[in-house]
Amino acid sequence: MKLALRLGLSFLYLSVACVWAQEQSSAAESSCSSTLVASVPSRPTVSNSTDTTQCGVVELEYGWERQWVSPGVHQNDLSGGLRLGLTPNLDFHWASADFLSMVDPTGARSGFGDTWLGLKYRFLRQTDHAPSLGVFYVAKVPSADDKNGMGTGRVDHAISFLASKDIGRVHIDFNVTQLLAGCQATDGFDHNTGLALSSSIPLTKRLGLVTEGYGYTSLNRDKPAFASTTVGFTYQVQRRLILDSGIDIGVTSDAPQTRVFAGITYAIGNAYSWLRPNK
Secondary structure, three states: HHHHHHHHHHHHHHHHHHHHHHHHHHHHHOOOOOOOOOOOOOOOOOOOOOOOOOEEEEEEEEEEEEEEEEEOOOEEEEEOOOOOEEEEEEEEEEEEEEEEEEEEEEEEEOOOOOEEEEEEEEEEOOOOOOEEEEEEEEEEOOOOOOHOOOOOOOEEEEEEEEEEEEEEEEEEEEEEEEEEEEEOOOOEEEEEEEEEEEEEEOOOOOEEEEEEEEEEOOOOOOOOEEEEEEEEEEEEOOEEEEEEEEEEEEOOOOOOOEEEEEEEEEEEEEEHHHOOOOO
């Protein structure tokens, strides 16, 4: 497990170093220390857009959800994290389930969840006839209490290939994700593939509608394949602050039954501007 974690963190470090070296000149040209700060939310969908956090900007996102997994089994989750735009096409992600509360036939329990670290890189911007393309790698640091059933206690890796396109007023995101989940029984990895397709459209100047369909193939005999659908809304309070809420409903019999959620995304400010000497 320690070796897998080291490999994952080494990948993150090398990716940052390589991409940063390639984009130093373009980053300078793209006003990475701009004082015009705007939020680029990744909530509330499972899929990720190729759009990265604005260069230099630190972005906070937090959300609460309640999920009814099956009859007699439900959980509450308060999670969030930070994102930093490293260059115009690369951002760093840190996310954690800060509080989990689970209820099943064995009783109720609560505690901290796992932590995820990742990098998203957009290597092609969209044109009139082609989508933007990107890749997103994340590694799970097992910070949850696996003895209490809050996590697996194993390192996971996931890599997603991203495509995004604006078609008129509609924004489309499509993801293909390969998950490697640490397996305690074999001391190796189980793996499956996820697909997600989401769309968002503005209903008014501030209010937007989000829809999504997503699913995963079977991970192992305890976690079969499933598919779910999401309907949600976003509301832009201001350029930096966006609220979201919605409902997720399982389509297949093995999917979690229902999930309701609400969250917030806030662009705190530009870290590069803070570090720039005052003239």
